[in-house]
Amino acid sequence: MIEKRLERMGVMTDRGKATAYGIFSLSLLLILWICATSLFQWIEPRVLPSPTRVIGQFAWILTEPFSGLRLPGHILSSLERWGWGVLTAGLIGIPVGVFFAWNPWFRTFVNPVFELIHFIPPFAYIPLAVLWFGASTATQAMVVFVAAFPSIVINSQLGVAQVEKIYIDAARVLGASQLRTLWRVILPAAAPSIYTGLRIAISNGWMALVGAELVVGKVGLGFMIAQGQENASVATIFVGIITIGCLGVLIDTLVQRTERFVLPWRKVAS
C-alpha cells in the first residue's frame, strides 16, 4: 500500500526500493548477529565472535604485529606476490596469445602444454611449486601465474582473431610492414579483448593467491587466516576474510575504472 503510494508520488523508484530492501535485509542480518553473540549469547564466542570483537581484532592487528607483521604488512606482501604472478602471466601470455592467432602451427605445437596448464586447477600446482621453490615468494607467484595465464592467452588470441580482415588488408595496401600492422592495427583492435583477459586473470590470480598462502608461507593474508585457524581465533579469520573480500572488490573496481583511460577508443558498454 505505502509502496504503491510512494511510487505514484515518484519517491520510491525501483532502484530506490531495491536499496531500501537491501539496507533492511543487511541490517536484519547484523541485528541477528548481535543478538546471537553480544546480547543473548546463543552461540559461544569461541564459535562466532561478536561484531565488536571482530572490530577489536581488526584494530588490534592494525596496530600490533600478528605473526610478525601488522595488517598492512600482510596486505603488501600478498599484493607483491600477486603482482609478480599477474605481471609474468601478462608478459608471457599476451605474446603467446597473439602468436596463437598469428601462426596456427605455433598454436598446434604449444597447445598441449597450454591445455595442461589450463585444465589442471591452479591449486593442484601448489605442491609442485612448494617442491620447486620452497616457501618463497616464487611459490605463490607461480600459483598466481598458473591461475592467470590461460585467460590472458585465450582472450588475446580471441581479440586478434576477431580483428576485421579489412583493417589488415587496408594497412597492407597502404604499405605497412607486418610488424607495423601488428603494432598499429592488430594490437589496438585486439586491446579490449586483451584487457578483458587481464581482468579475469587479475581476479583469478587473487583467488589462487589466497589458496597458495593458506598452504605455504610465513606472511600474507591467507597465512593470517591459517594462523587464525591454528590459534582457534575465529575473529582473526573474519578479519582476514573481510580484508581479502574488500581488496578483491577494490582491485576489480580499479581495473574497471582504468579501462576508460587505457582504452579510450573502446565503446563503453552500458
Add this chain to the structure above:
Amino acid sequence: MDQSRTLQVAAGLGAVLAWIVIWAWLTRPGGPVPTLYFPAPDDVWAKFVRMWQRPYIGSTLPNHILASLYIVLTGWGLAALVGIPLGIAMAWWKRLKWIVFPTFQLIRPVPPLAWIPLTILWLGIGDSARISVVFIAALVPWLMNSMLAVYSIDRLLLDAAKTLGANDRQILTRVVCRTALPTLVAAARMALGSAWSTLVAAEILAATAGLGYVAVNASQLLDTDVLLVAMFMIGILGIGMTGLIGLTQNWLAPWSVLGARRD
C-alpha cells in the same frame, strides 16, 4: 572440411608426442633436468600402474579418486539443490532478489578457499568441512547463472504463453524452467569447475584421502612422480566431468545444441 579436421587432429597428436619426446629427453639420466624436480615420463607411467594396484598413503588410486569424487559431487549437488530454485525464484520475484541479493553480494567477492579455515574450525577436518567449502564454491555459479537463465528468456515467449491463457505458475514451470535449461547446463559446468578446483585446495589443507591429499603428501615425501600422477588425474577427471555435462546437454536440451557454437 573433414580432411582438414583429420589433419588438425593428426597435428595435435604429433605435438603431444613431440612434447613427450622433449620431456623424456630433458629428464633422461644425466639430462639437464634432475628427476627430483621433474620425473621422466616412464617413471610417471610406472608409478601410475603401481598406484592403481597398491595403496599409497592408505588407499589405492581408484579409492583416492572415489573419495575426491564423492566430496565434489555431494557439494556440487547440494549447491544445485539450493542455487537453482533460489536463483530462479530471485529472478522471478523481484522482492526476494532485493532481500537476498545484497547478502549474496557481500559473500561473493571472498574466494571460496578463504572459508576453509573457518569450516575446519567449525566442522573439524571431516568430510563435512570439505563438502561445505565445495558447496560455497559451487553455489555462486549455480545461483548467478540460474538468475541469468531467467533474465535471458525471450519476452515474446512469455507474452505468447500469457496470450494463450497460461497463468503465472504455468509460465514458470512450463516456459521459464524449460527455456532456462541450456543456461542451466552451462551453470552446471561452471559450478563443477569451481567446485573441483576448490576441492583440490581443500584436500591439500585437510583430508585423509583424495587426490589433493596424495599430491601434498607426495610433495612432502619428494615423490615427484606420484605428484605428477595426482596432477594428471586431477586434470583428466576435470576434463571428463566437463565432457559428461556437455553430453547431458545433448540429452536434456537437444534443441540448444543444434546450431550452437562448438569449440
